[in-house]
Amino acid sequence: MVKIGNIELGSFPLLLAPMEDVSDPPFRAVCKANGADLMYTEFISSEGLIRDAAKSVQKLDIFEYERPIGIQLFGSSIETMASCAEIATKAGPDLIDINYGCPVKQVACRGAGAALLQDIPKMVAMTKAVVDATHLPVTVKTRLGWDDSTKNIEDVAERLQDIGIQALTIHGRTRVQMYKGAADWELISKVKNNPRIKIPIFGNGDIDSPEKAKEYRDRYEVDGIMIGRASIGYPWIFNEIKHYLATGEHLAPPTLQQRLQVCLDHLDFSIRWKGNHGGIVEMRRHYANYFRGMDHFKPFRTRLVTTYEFEEIKGILNEIAAHYAGEPLHA
Template identity: 65%
Template sequence: MPKIGNIQLPDFPLLLAPMEDVSDPPFRRLCKLHGADLMYSEFISSEGLIRDAIKSRQKLDIFDYERPVGIQIFGGDEEAMEMSAKIVDTVQPDLVDINFGCPVKKVVCKGAGAGVLKDVDLMVRLTKAVIKGTNLPVTVKTRLGWDENSINIDEVAERLQDVGVQALTIHARTRAQMYKGHSDWSHIARVKNNPRIAMPIFGNGDIDSPEKALEYKNKYGIDGIMIGRAAIGYPWIFNEIKHYFNTGEHLPQPSMKDRIEAARNHLIWSMEWKGERVGIVEMRRHYTNYFKGIHGFKDFKQRLVTTDDHNALLQIFEEIRDAYANYQFV
């Protein structure tokens, strides 16, 4: 069973990826409810934390029912990373994670996220600064390399472990691939099979079904899997994978009632955490995913994304339940 510091994880844990504008406390709560073993905050700018930017500070909110939970930070300046690690320490998550994988231009341009893949010495210095700034276990999420001509994950893994990183999650794409093309997990397997590597190695990229999760578990020998986009609007994926691992059988698809309950809870928890107005508006991007592929749903979706009153929204959920009382998922 993998351990990170004093955190004992279950045999082959399923991790929820830190996703900007997605992995907030309401969404994490849903994923925890449906089987996620370890979760992370949205990534937080070290500079924003030090400047006391309200949005950055709000992302530090964690709750006891989420544990174990990590807070993920990014940045390209050693001093800022050390200071932000000290700030993170004060809210007492279970671990601090460093993002060396985000491929988004505005992050990379600042020499942070996947931008650091071009400069492994800097990556090591930034990591040492974070470790110096916290008493918590430090983990890293990164990619295979900058592009296919500079895949350097083997060196990265060894050097990060040497300075004290306690687990590594590898997204099986290069920065140049962004989120396109195929992920190549053979590189992750090579890191995992390196006799020098003792820390847990988690794989990330393209896991969207129980079958694929089992195939990758057996084929690549990793210690666990991190799931990102496949959990958006579908938090059931964690328990579905676990059930399939244990029985070789599929859980029934979530019913319309299950979907309505999840969307409704997500809305209520979002309003509680963000305030009513922001909670309602920011929830709109999720409805498409909760009710994906449902025949004749267009009018309901239109109403869900244009209604401003929370009581009216709860009433729409009731109408959906009545309209689809006998709907069969195939």
């Protein structure tokens, strides 16, 4: 049984990665319904939260069905991160996660996210401040290092464990790599198999099929896997991996009707959470992924991303069902 503090996650948990502008409550809802064991909010700017910025505050929204759920924070100021840990704790999550892995310039060039990989003493001090500011378990998501010459994750893991984190997720790339090239799981495995390491170690990077999940579990002996990009438009990947690990067999892929229904459910929740305009606009990034691989889909997608009316979108989805020999939607 893998545990983070007193949170039981099963024998080999599958985690939904925190993804900016993706892993909001509507997206988390469809992933939870399809087998995600632990989820995180989109990362929340500590500076924005301190300023009470509406976007940052809204990201604190969590729901009972999501549990266990973690709130992920990022920032460059130790004092601000500690204060935000207190604010996030009051929102009632099951744990607090710190982002030391985001590679994008808007974050890293401001001294946050993966930038802390260049200043390990500050990373350790910031983590300790967050641990001290909350009674909840604190976890960390990071990368192998800043670049190929500073792959310091083995030392980082020991130091973060020593000051109190209760799980570590490692993305198998450096900051310089961004999302290019293959993720290196060998270093993740070294961290996991370090006899000093007692906390759960989760691997992240390039898991996009049940076969790869099994291969990486067996080869690298991690405690669980975090899945990000492969879940966008395909939340079924969690249950597909679980079924394959348990039986060695593949679940049947989702039917067109299942794709359409989950897409509609996602849209409906998005509108309820962000309002008609915001919900519809946010959903546009997901259509191409929900219907990936369907021939001659572009005209439908163009219509889906240019309308602002829920009933019109529902009508287009029903047209897709009819065009591809599906059944009408029910909502």
